[in-house]
Amino acid sequence: MRTVYFGIFVHCLALADIQVLPSAAVGVDEDGTIEFLDQNARSAEASAEKHSWPVGSYSVVSSDPTSASFFFPGFFDTHIHASQYPNVGLFGKTTLLDWLNSYTFPLESSFSDLKVADDVYSRVIARTLGNGTTTAAYYATVHTAGTNLLADLALKAGQRAFIGRCCMDANSPDYYCDKDLEDAQKATLEVIEHITKIDPDHDIVCPILTPRFAASCSKELLSWLGKLSTDTNLPVQTHISENMLEVELVKSMHTFADSYAGVYDKCGLLHDKTILAHAVHLTDDERALIAKRGSGIAHCPASNSALTSGETRVKWLLDAGVKVGLGTDVSGGFTPSILHTARQALLVSRHLSMKGDESHKLSIEEVLYLATVGGAEVCGLADKLGNFLPGKKWDAQLITLDCKNSPVDIFPWELKTHEDLVAKWLFNGDDRNVTKVWVDGKLVAGTAFTS
Ligand code: GUN
Ligand code: ZN
Numbered sequence: 178m179r180t181v182y183f184g185i186f187v188h189c190l191a192l193a194d195i196q197v198l199p200s201a202a203v204g205v206d207e208d209g210t211i212e213f214l215d216q217n218a219r220s221a222e223a224s225a226e227k228h229s230w231p232v233g234s235y236s237v238v239s240s241d242p243t244s245a246s247f248f249f250p251g252f253f254d255t256h257i258h259a260s261q262y263p264n265v266g267l268f269g270k271t272t273l274l275d276w277l278n279s280y281t282f283p284l285e286s287s288f289s290d291l292k293v294a295d296d297v298y299s300r301v302i303a304r305t306l307g308n309g310t311t312t313a314a315y316y317a318t319v320h321t322a323g324t325n326l327l328a329d330l331a332l333k334a335g336q337r338a339f340i341g342r343c344c345m346d347a348n349s350p351d352y353y354c355d356k357d358l359e360d361a362q363k364a365t366l367e368v369i370e371h372i373t374k375i376d377p378d379h380d381i382v383c384p385i386l387t388p389r390f391a392a393s394c395s396k397e398l399l400s401w402l403g404k405l406s407t408d409t410n411l412p413v414q415t416h417i418s419e420n421m422l423e424v425e426l427v428k429s430m431h432t433f434a435d436s437y438a439g440v441y442d443k444c445g446l447l448h449d450k451t452i453l454a455h456a457v458h459l460t461d462d463e464r465a466l467i468a469k470r471g472s473g474i475a476h477c478p479a480s481n482s483a484l485t486s487g488e489t490r491v492k493w494l495l496d497a498g499v500k501v502g503l504g505t506d507v508s509g510g511f512t513p514s515i516l517h518t519a520r521q522a523l524l525v526s527r528h529l530s531m532k533g534d535e536s537h538k539l540s541i542e543e544v545l546y547l548a549t550v551g552g553a554e555v556c557g558l559a560d561k562l563g564n565f566l567p568g569k570k571w572d573a574q575l576i577t578l579d580c581k582n583s584p585v586d587i588f589p590w591e592l593k594t595h596e597d598l599v600a601k602w603l604f605n606g607d608d609r610n611v612t613k614v615w616v617d618g619k620l621v622a623g624t625a626f627t628s
Contacts (some may be wrong), residue, residue, distance in 0.1 A: 193543050253313075264508035479504065572617065
């Protein structure tokens with residue numbers, strides 16, 4: 178059945194262009210596609226009539242006019258290791274390379290056990306959906322069966338997900354790696370085949386080619402994946418320039434290229450369906466190359482602070498026309514929430530600006546753009562997701578600030594603008610405020626979700 182959503186809507190149209198619609202209506206058809214956005218609506222019924230939707234042909238979902246609640250687009254997590262969820266908060270004083278060896282590889286290797294995979298993946302999907310993440314770009318592990326299971330679970334839960342099996346045929350521990358190039362190729366193809374079987378059009382779950390990072394792959398594997406992405410048009414995700422020791426390691430391993438970005442480019446992995454996580458230590462030339470190729474960056478501020486990797490210059494990337502979205506990078510990052518990650522992005526940008534260049538500073542509007550439209554661009558989905566424009570899909574969350582047990586205090590005597598309410602949400606809100614979550618027009622999560 179068609180649905181008219183009525184009430185307050187907040188969404189981002191462009192960087193720093195947030196639109197607050199205090200009384201609007203959105204008409205969503207049976208396929209979950211937005212047919213109309215009525216910016217000034219008296220009621221759901223009046224808007225339906227204006228768009229020739231007969232009485233009885235639609236249902237109505239309203240945000241409660243007596244409460245501080247609004248519809249907001251679903252979040253994009255452009256970089257999350259689903260398998261690392263049990264380790265959130267566990268990193269001690271490590272930095273990337275020793276963190277991988279001491280915390281990460283031992284945990285990921287345990288996903289040869291499908292019971293472990295089932296437990297962790299079920300919880301991470303429930304947790305991210307409950308935090309309003311309607312699209313996630315997941316890294317699983319090196320294991321084929323576990324990766325296939327992650328795809329099954331995301332599809333069942335109704336979360337849009339890119340599912341990547343980690344490719345790692347070089348410089349990786351014996352107990353956790355692809356045995357050789359052929360092993361990596363076979364496993365990669367098996368995962369693509371499985372996901373294509375369960376979701377032939379890749380509408381909800383889509384395979385994503387995942388060379389873990391240049392330091393864990395042979396040139397042959399990187400080149401094979403690059404060719405595969407060209408032949409199949411499948412997206413690619415990997416890490417880039419997260420940590421200085423890693424940058425040096427990649428330089429010493431892959432002498433055929435003159436930069437980290439150059440390694441991926443020479444192997445055919447840098448194109449407009451590529452998601453590059455971190456990009457903390459890029460050079461000007463690498464930024465120009467990434468912009469030219471149309472690849473996107475997953476900015477992971479919580480992770481970059483926790484692992485003391487550095488501060489990604491988001492404005493510097495955007496200024497060059499590079500697409501940027503947000504990633505939790507669980508468990509380098511300690512939070513599965515993109516709202517929390519947006520908060521961290523804002524703070525990291527202020528740390529950069531404290532060094533003397535105010536132009537680095539990101540606003541509330543800008544980080545919410547990165548969390549939605551920016552993420553959609555990075556995932557190659559901006560034509561169908563990211564905001565409430567007609568023709569896009571209804572992937573949305575209903576945020577209620579004055580719900581029971583809300584972490585946000587709203588005082589009855591406050592004369593707050595809607596913009597002020599959004600600011601209070603960004604800095605103090607959490608999943609308790611996520612009342613309902615829809616993907617593709619279907620209700621899939623939220624505190625008011627009953628299946
Ligand atoms: N580089 C290679 N693997 C990883 C990972 O699992 N997490 C992060 N943050 N960086 C990586
Ligand atoms: Zn990562």
